[in-house]
Amino acid sequence: MGIYPGGKSTRIDSPRHLTIRHSRRVVAANRADARLNAFQSVTVLADGKIVEDEIDPLPPGEQKLNSFWAPGIEAGPKHIISVKQTIQANGEQLNLEAEQPFYVDAPQFSLPDGSVHSTYPPAGYSDDHRILPHVVLTDPHLPWERLGSPKGGTNMDLKAQMKRVALGADKASSIPRNRVPWLVVLAFSQDELRLPPEDLDGAGSIFSGTSDGVLKPVKQSSTMTVNMSIDDLWKLKSDVTTPITDRLGPPSMKDSRGDFIFVQPGLFTSLFSTFDDKGNRVKGSGPDTSQYKYLSHVRKINGSGMALAGVEDTAVFSIVVGNRSGPLDNVIPTTMCAHLVSIEGVEAMSYPGQNHRYVALCSLYSWNYTVLPPNTLNVPDAFKHLGRTLDVLRAPDEVIAPLKASADKAQQLVGRRLSDGYTLVKYRIQTGEATVALYRGPFTPTYVPTLEHLTKCSTSGVDLQILDKNLGIMDVTYSVAWQVGRTMALGDQAFVAALGRVRTAVHAAAAKQVKINAIKEVKDTAFRTHDDLLKDLSSMVKGLADIHLQKRGSEPQEPGEAPDQRKPGRPVFRHGGAKRRWHHKKLQRRDRPTLSFASPLFEDKYPAAAMDSVRKLASSRSGDPYDETNDPQSSDWMTVLSWLIDRMFLAGVPAHYLIPDPSYLQPENLRFFHIDRNWVDALIDGALSLGNHFGTDEDRVAIKKALNDYIGRTPDGMAHRVQIPAYGFYLRSDLVTMFPDLRVEVLSNDSALKSAGQDPPAGAPLLRHEIVADGVMMAFMDRVPGSAQFSSLVFTQPAHQQRFAVARGLDTTEVNVNIRRQYTVDQNTRETDKDRHKALKEIKYTPTGEKNIFIWNSVPNQSLNDLRILRLPAFADVQLKVLQDMMGKQEGTDTSYFEDNASTSALFAMQLNDPIYNLTINMADASKTAQAIAGLAPPDIGDGNPELRTINMMEAVRVKKLSAPGAEVSPAPAENDPHDEDEHNDASREDTFMRAADYVSPLDVVSNYLSPHVRAMPLHQGPSFSDSDKIPTNSQQGTDGAVPYKVKPPESEPASAPRFLIRVSSNLADNHSQVVLDRFNLPQDLIFSIILKQSEINQYLLMEVTIDIALGSSSDATYALMSNYTGPGAHMLTNLRFNVIPTTFHDQNQDKYYLRIRLLPRAEKGWVMAPAVPELSFLLGLASINAPGLGTATAMVQSRARYCRNPALPLVEPNVMIVDNPPLSVEVVMH
Incomplete structure (x- = not known):
């Protein structure tokens, strides 16, 4: 789902986007401070603004409302570009003119995927009759991309008017503060939209003239829509009218398809008419859509603490609110159909006449919800219930308690295991027999320390099984975790390929370094590296001269000096023929070390060399360790590191491994847990077991040490280490479905931290925050619940997913409206109003009264309760009048709390907002809440700072060799081995590189010296x-x-x-x-x-x-x-x-x-x-x-x-x- 950020996107496609974005934000802020402190030059624009990255343009918890966001040019009618050019040459003038018609491409009869962010009430859920359904759209321009009311002028007219105001030609008050959208939300009961059987099929069906694209007999969907093409819409019987005509688009529009609802003429007329002060419908020359300009607005929010919108620092949404409430007199739940309807072309049509049976409207999105009888749903009670159900993630107490109270010792042991978060699973051993085993996921109800015996890497995971000697049942927890990690790694082709390349690079560099060091320990000049050559450049010229100036044997051997030991400053080169000058003497066979991978010499030196090789790969281009805020030296290491850290956040782990039994997380429950670091260690070890081709896997250990270096390091410009989750919670509730972006805040006790001499937490409060299933929210933290670092947890309704209601009270007899206080001053001035949380005025209206803001009946004083719509703009005008008269001024000043002269959709939306509820859970008090989560904290909680969660399984796995160590060492040659003769003894022999003319290469020689790409059998x-x-x-x-x-x-x-x-x-x-x-x-x-x-x-x-x-x-x-x-x-x-x-x-x-x-x-x-x-x-x-x-x-x-x-x-x-x-x-x- 795409989120519009309203500027530069900060989205990071990673399960760790919260921590990565927090780190980058902190680093960017520190760099900005460093530039200012160093008086570094910055780019200054012509208006004096400094070009600098926005760190955090909208603080958490705040929102910005706009009445509309209209694009520069609207879609729908044909536009024409006119171009004029005058060419003058040789005293002559040529005038050129050209025109190009075009259409703006925008949604018209269906919405692109991902356009709808959320709806309220959610599909299939229920709420009371006061609630007005609304849609949150991800595109803030979408409701105004087409014209809902041509009378208000085009978007080009609006732009030209704003330009005249900017030039001083017009007054600012002349600019319209609202704009009619082309999308409105209409709610209907199913009976109001259901077509009778004779209209769906048969000779008298309204669809009888349609093509085969409309399946016969016609069936309506669950939301009472019928899908058809525009061409078929125009072929309906003449008693069906529609605002969709060929003037709304190009000729190809007739091939488009959409969903259509069929509204009765009387209801359609009431929805697009005005009402006088006595409730009588006033019909003008045609349908009026102006009232809907108060029901759409734009909200820009800070996405922190939100599961969906939190992928961006800021998110901008457009919201379309309905104007019709649910039934007021229902005694049983009633199903309502909410439709996002296009009103494009409505003002251009006439009211339906007596010969019309239906008006066909295009529905771009629809869903069903249920209206409950009065006093059957209470959001505050739902929040309170969650606070009372807080507990740890394990089997229900009603299952554990009987087992613990049993006289049977075996049942008591099982009860203890269940209390620790275990469950019994079916397990098939290697011989094929089915038995039972104990399993616990990574989320535990108690603190699990690092296990001392889980320190060695594994090759199969079987050695990670633990036998419960008291029960005689095998604990397969960590063995399963190992297999899960290996399976997930095998399923990620990019990671496996990158890991293989990292292993190859590490082993090649480390093996080469070990061999060079082993040779140089025997003789320093036996192998010359590039660095060695550069170090000898200062004496090379002198050494080359000494080749010709010195005689053989002129430099005597020092007493006690080894024959092959070169003194510092002594030239490497010696005089003689070309063969002697440039080809160094090889090591004698008895001096050559054993360089096989299984030799003791190699095994001793390889771990340190592998660690050096990995750290070079794990560095950045600047030389510092790569920490995801700088540029990596190796893209393969970047891939491997990102994948491993994602797994430490348990990203991609199947849900049935995280929650092994469904009873652990029941509906309407809040469950906390500790993340078992041993489980995560086994998961990482299983993933890193791939790509190993050696009996001793030191490369895996080296990669883990580099990973630990990353975890334990504090990046430059940051005040905390890399954050790894250690605790978390699951929230399963219908509130998550109603408010998918339910805001979560992890708060610290700053006063307690200050008294203890500690700073407030510098890291991100939430490390992972996702909606993992419908109605299930998961969040990770690295702070100990109940400590001063994590003293309270707050759930708040999101700013863009709040409920909209007609009033505080609504029934068949009256509507009770509380006009809320609204401000046009800053937050500091606003807080000086001691009554800012109280309603400004309470107004009551009855169906028989005058100047109502709510229309109960289509016919006044009939008690039909069939219309139930807001009377606009009367309601918005009442709100503005009360605010202007009663808000007053700041005490002791002339500053008014509210100054505005126009009713806008943004202002009216604040009035329709239902009260915002939040749930605050005090994690540190001595109540039942603290007792429930007391087992999550470590025995020595210390100052409550996050613990260092590094990898613990650091001992290399070793496969038993068929031969004893050192058995492959070559025996020393005889004393008179001709290959060991010193080259000084054949100094008189003339150097030659000529081959005999009659030389013929033997077959074995030819077959042994082939090109590297040629495979041959010796x-x-x-x-x-x-x-x-x-x-x-x-x-x-x-x-x-x-x-x-x-x-x-x-x-x-x-x-x-x-x-x-x-x-x-x-x-x-x-x-x-x-x-x-x-x-x-x-x-x-x-x-x-x-x-x-x-x-x-x-x-x-x-x-x-x-x-x-x-x-x-x-x-x-x-x-x-x-x-x-x-x-x-x-x-x-x-x-x-x-x-x-x-x-x-x-x-x-x-x-x-x-x-x-x-x-x-x-x-x-x-x-x-x-x-x-x-x-x-x-x-x-x-x-x-x-x-x-x-x-x-x-x-x-x-x-x-x-x-x-x-x-x-x-x-x-x-x-x-x-x-x-x-x-x-x-x-x-x-x-």
């Missing part, structure tokens, strides 16, 4: 075998070295082994039997088509299919398909139940290399039923094929299958049978 990956038929076995196979049993597949026996039909070809659509090469002979994909021919009744258990391809060069006597395979690997084409694994091995008997491709089933048992395998086709990627010497060649490929004999026995020999397939001939053709 050569000689598999082991060497002396038996070419031996298949490399996995961990389940035997190692006894016995030769497997081999048989040949029979040709035709029902129980014979499956036959494998194998073909190898290029990846071509028209050739499935050859490998085709072109003259470029680039690496290509090979398709291995494998079809199984077998009997459906065989019971062979397939374990593996192996394909061997001999490797060799094109110059060998026997043609080999490939010389080597270094491609990206192979993958299955359709049968994804198998894995394809290529590897190379060496046949020692033939001294030959083979490419072996193994097809293994994805089965835990190691085999699959052969009849379930129809095919095993796969693709071998980017194979380099040897070019045939004569244009064509044939390569032989061997294959075999391995089966299990008995599935009940281990998969070791002799329980394995190998069946060779016939050799396969692969034809290679060069095109």
Whole structure:
């Protein structure tokens, strides 16, 4: 819902918009003070105004009323732009004229989404008959965007008149103070709008001439409207008239649709007529809409403490009030239909005649409400009831009390758990059995301290479960919180991506720093960083000169100096050839530290390095920590930090995790709670568990420490730390539905704080304030309820959602009006009037009296009570006359409290306002209220300042390693290791970088030095075998070295082994039997088509299919398909139940290399039923094929299958049978 701020928007789309906007406002105020104190130059406009940001243009609790906000040009009729230009050249003059017609685009028959902010009474709710329904619109210009009364002139005329007044040509009194809107609120009973059946359907229906766009039979909605197009509206029978004509818009208007009500002619005439002093209807030449100019106005309010309007510092609304009350003599509740009706074109039509049955009016918004009999609803009593129901959030006392009073010890224990806010939930353990568990949401009825055992991060949340040893029931509270955090993080793609990038950046920088530090601890010059190089710039020139001036060995070794230790000032470079000058000596193998992530050296240094890396990411561009009031160094950290703080505000947590049982929050109740910081810790830990790829998750701990730095820091220009909610309340009441922007104030006891030597709270009073469901309000604070920081809680009706009533008293016999005091002076002068809260004058009117301000009956003195409308402008004139005569002046001065000479809609709205009620709850007294919330405060409340709510689960999670720490350390080499010889010993050798002319790179070298983006399988990956038929076995196979049993597949026996039909070809659509090469002979994909021919009744258990391809060069006597395979690997084409694994091995008997491709089933048992395998086709990627010497060649490929004999026995020999397939001939053709 969009809120119009009346200026620069301060809206922040965040669940923490209250705290963020408060922080930015404080920082902006401090910066403004700093500019003034430093006499910093500012921009001054021509009229002397200083250009400066508005900090808070409207104080909290104040409102500003305007009679109307009219746009510069109205919508509706056609406008014409006329342009005239005079061109003079060479003594000649040319006059050019042009015209362009246009229409202003504005709502006409329907409202855009979000236009209605609220209504009163709310849809479906009830109120007494005095109340006038009204609509609050989010667009303050909307009621005046079209002309409600053309007699009052256009908006352009108004603008020109105001311009003449500004120039002194006219008097200010000539400017109209009111303007008729085109939208009015009309209330009807359902019987007044309900159409009889014969008018809805049949030959005599008023809709008989409409198109198929009007569904037949016609049905009215719940608010008695009928939806149709304007074209169909004009096709209604002639006894239905309407103010909507083709003069109100462009020709395309007829295709627009809207909702229409059908008003009886007599009622329509009364609604648009004036009445004399005796109550008689006065009909003019046509309908009169001027009375409705007193029923629309604009209100600008301060949105602090409001759930909906509080998204902006200030909000501007337009309000349209109805003029008709509910039934006065009803003995049962009566349903009323309120309609926001367009009166555009009403003044241009004639009154309906005797031949008209209905007047069709367009309803842009409608709702139903109920009018109750007298004395059945009292708003003050509703507020008082909320104060009496104040308690903490848990199961009702009538449920807990019997359990605590029971003689059964188990029931007593359950009662205690329920008293602490727990509930019993269904829980399914890991083995699948359903049982019961204890669960409590983050909102607790008692203070929950930091739990000492919840200090370690978790990988699954299971270790966060707590067993209640007395009840024997598992407490899954924090385990559920962990899973909720992880699930919410997985559902936010932006957060997961940002967290992954933050983790990558942290680990890369930290690992690099740890490795550099470890190397430099062994030898300072073994690795030179950019900073090290810059530090040596001062001595580099001298060092370069010393390379040529000094002789080898001229600088003797100092006694006791380590051979690889460089003294300060000694040059890094040494004389010699280019190789010696620019390539530093590498560390000897025995001096190289172990730099694996699991090494003890790495684990000791990594946490500090990770913390340094995170703090660099968490900084702002100015170098200070990022605190959401400055510019971030890393946008990813900004995303992660904002998401984590939002979760600490419990934003987005599903409601059933917050309130685990509906009985905790019953209707018409106010419930306070403490926010369990352990629950929030588990939620954050679950979210940060994503993206970890290491056994020891130090990155998560580093991110949490950076988060704690943010929480514990006081930003520059602020007097308080970052605010994190610790307490809150739920309010469930119909008052929340009636007044969605019910204003909430958290007040402190300033006198108690002053006597204790403390300052008033500097932070935002409300940290989160939302309407979470219909009639349910939630608010968070960081102050302890009942302390001097939070001594009282006040609920007040909002300024823009107050009730409007005809008078203080209204019935069939009289109307009792209290003319209220109104002021045109400032607040300080106003407070000098000691009677400012008393009514100025009480006036009573009766239906038979004269000069009434209320019209009871359509026919005077008939006691019909059928009209019930305000008589305007008589009522507004009476108010103005009383104020002018009785307000008086300030005592001892000539300053009048009220000075005005015109009745306006803003002034009249203050008279129609029902009294504003508020509920003040004293949280610090010794009453039942204080006793109910006493358990929320910590044992040592201290001065009541907000506690520091940092993350507590800071111990890194560690996965148990398969090897002991340090087992991966490389053994020290022998003393005479040739790699450790000092380079000084080969000084006489000449440096050279030339490569021998006949040098040919070996295949293994070529495959090991590929581009970074090339994936390749290394050569000689598999082991060497002396038996070419031996298949490399996995961990389940035997190692006894016995030769497997081999048989040949029979040709035709029902129980014979499956036959494998194998073909190898290029990846071509028209050739499935050859490998085709072109003259470029680039690496290509090979398709291995494998079809199984077998009997459906065989019971062979397939374990593996192996394909061997001999490797060799094109110059060998026997043609080999490939010389080597270094491609990206192979993958299955359709049968994804198998894995394809290529590897190379060496046949020692033939001294030959083979490419072996193994097809293994994805089965835990190691085999699959052969009849379930129809095919095993796969693709071998980017194979380099040897070019045939004569244009064509044939390569032989061997294959075999391995089966299990008995599935009940281990998969070791002799329980394995190998069946060779016939050799396969692969034809290679060069095109």
